[in-house]
Every structure is written in C-alpha cells, then in structure tokens.
Amino acid sequence: xxxxxxxxxxxxxxxxxxxxxxxxxxxxxxxxxxxxxxxxxxxxxxxxxxxxxxxxxxxxxxxxxxxxxxxxxxxxx
Amino acid sequence: xxxxxxxxxxxxxxxxxxxxxxxxxxxxxxxxxxxxxxxxxxxxxxxxxxxxxxxxxxxxxxxxxxxxxxxxxxxxxxxxxxxxxxxxxxxxxxxxxxxxxxxxxxxxxxxxxxxxxxxxxxxxxxxxxxxxxxxxxxxxxxxxxxx
Numbered sequence: 001x002x003x004x005x006x007x008x009x010x011x012x013x014x015x016x017x018x019x020x021x022x023x024x025x026x027x028x029x030x031x032x033x034x035x036x037x038x039x040x041x042x043x044x045x046x047x048x049x050x051x052x053x054x055x056x057x058x059x060x061x062x063x064x065x066x067x068x069x070x071x072x073x074x075x076x077x
Numbered sequence: 078x079x080x081x082x083x084x085x086x087x088x089x090x091x092x093x094x095x096x097x098x099x100x101x102x103x104x105x106x107x108x109x110x111x112x113x114x115x116x117x118x119x120x121x122x123x124x125x126x127x128x129x130x131x132x133x134x135x136x137x138x139x140x141x142x143x144x145x146x147x148x149x150x151x152x153x154x155x156x157x158x159x160x161x162x163x164x165x166x167x168x169x170x171x172x173x174x175x176x177x178x179x180x181x182x183x184x185x186x187x188x189x190x191x192x193x194x195x196x197x198x199x200x201x202x203x204x205x206x207x208x209x210x211x212x213x214x215x216x217x218x219x220x221x222x223x224x
Contacts, residue, residue, distance in 0.1 A: 034105065034106060037146065038102050038105070041098070041102070041143060041146055042098070044135065044139050044142070044143060045090075045091060045092070045093055045095075045098060045143065046093055046094075047093075047134070047135060047139075048091050048092060048093045048133040048134070048135055049093070049132065049133055049134045050088075050091050050092050050093070050129070050132050050133040051092065051132075052089070052092060052095070052196075054132040054133075055085055055088045055089040055091070055092055055095075056085050056196065056197070058084070058085075058088050058125055058128050058129055058132065059083060059084040059085025059086075059087075059088050059089075059197070060084075060085070060173065060197070061125055061128065062084035062088070062118070062121045062122050062124075062125055063083065063084050063085075063173040063174055063176075064173040065121045065124060065125070066084070066115070066117055066118060066121045066173075066176055067172065067173040067174070067175060067176060069117055069121065070115075070117075070156065070163065070175075070176055073156060073160075074160070074163065
C-alpha cells in the first residue's frame with residue numbers, strides 16, 4: 001500500500017468531518033472505478049479500425065441528419 | 078470552460094490512440110470542461126451505428142458502451158432553448174452545422190461563452206467571421222496541456 005496526499009478546502013474538510021465515513025476507502029474506491037472503466041474503454045478502442053477520415057465522414061453524415069431533423073421540427077410548427 | 082463538441086468530436090473518441098479519447102478521459106477525472114450539445118445528437122449518432130460499427134469493426138454492444146461513457150459527460154440542451162437562434166445560426170454556419178452555432182448563440186445570450194469543438198475546416202472557417210468561437214481538438218488539447 002502507498003499513501004496518496006490530496007488537498008481539499010477547509011470548508012470541505014469540515015463538512016466531511018460531519019459524516020461517519022472512512023474517506024480513504026471512498027476515495028480509493030472512486031479512483032479504482034474510474035481507472036478500471038477507462039482501462040476497459042481503451043482496451044475496446046484498441047481494437048477499433050476507425051480512422052480520422054472515417055470519423056469526419058460519419059460526423060458530417062450525423063450533422064446532416066441532425067440538421068434535417070431540426071428543419072423538420074421547425075417546419076412542422 | 079464550456080465546449081460544444083460536434084458529432085465528429087464525439088465519434089473521434091472511438092479512434093485507436095486518438096487524441097479525442099485523451100480529452101474525454103482527462104475530463105472525466107478533472108471535470109474542468111463543461112460539455113454541452115444540442116438535443117438529438119446522441120440519437121442521430123445511434124441512427125448511424127451500422128456505419129460506425131462497419132468502419133470500426135467493433136460490435137454494437139461495444140460501440141454503445143463507448144458512446145454512453147462519452148455522452149455521460151455531455152449535457153444535452155433541449156431544442157426549445159436554442160430554437161429561436163436557428164435563423165441567425167443558419168446565416169453564420171455551413172448548412173449542416175447550424176445546430177451547434179444556435180446552441181452557442183443561446184448560451185451567449187445567457188452570458189456564457191461557449192466554443193464549438195470541431196475539426197471541420199469549413200465550420201471553423203465560417204466561425205472566424207462570427208461572434209462564436211471554434212476550437213480544434215489539437216488546439217483544445219494544447220490549452221489544457223495534454224499535447
């Protein structure tokens with residue numbers, strides 16, 4: 001185990017003190033969850049064959065569809 | 078900092094070793110950027126899932142899981158909020174991008190300066206002549222010192 005030092009405001013420290021919680025467990029759990037989620041994200045994305053050009057092409061298609069939807073919403077009023 | 082990501086910016090997070098992924102990951106931890114987007118962006122991205130799956134070769138489950146992770150950081154703004162800014166936005170932006178400009182104009186009317194995140198040269202060029210600012214992914218990453 002290692003120690004992690006974090007800085008928080010005096011006000012937050014006061015409010016945390018009002019609660020009967022082991023904050024080191026909460027913070028460790030939060031960091032573990034976030035790191036695990038993004039590790040999984042990167043594992044999936046590492047298999048992706050999407051390119052910058054593909055993303056731009058699909059993005060333009062989505063923008064076109066989105067603009068069409070808004071135009072239809074406006075004209076239906 | 079308020080940023081309006083366009084469709085390309087969101088989809089780019091699915092690129093292997095892409096920089097958009099670095100941005101969304103960093104922001105999920107720091108929450109330094111408030112991401113906001115027009116309503117229905119998520120739905121229209123979903124409507125193009127077969128295209129995304131085809132190009133990425135990822136499964137439907139994987140693509141949806143990734144998109145949900147990215148979109149959980151984005152506040153989607155209802156059409157009725159920025160609707161009245163659409164006529165002005167149409168004059169400013171390329172034909173298919175007015176929704177982002179309208180949202181930025183709405184936020185500006187509330188005293189909030191939001192920039193549009195895009196790598197689309199046509200949109201970025203159009204914005205240089207307007208009161209709305211655009212930023213490229215690379216430009217934003219430089220600002221937050223991720224490159």
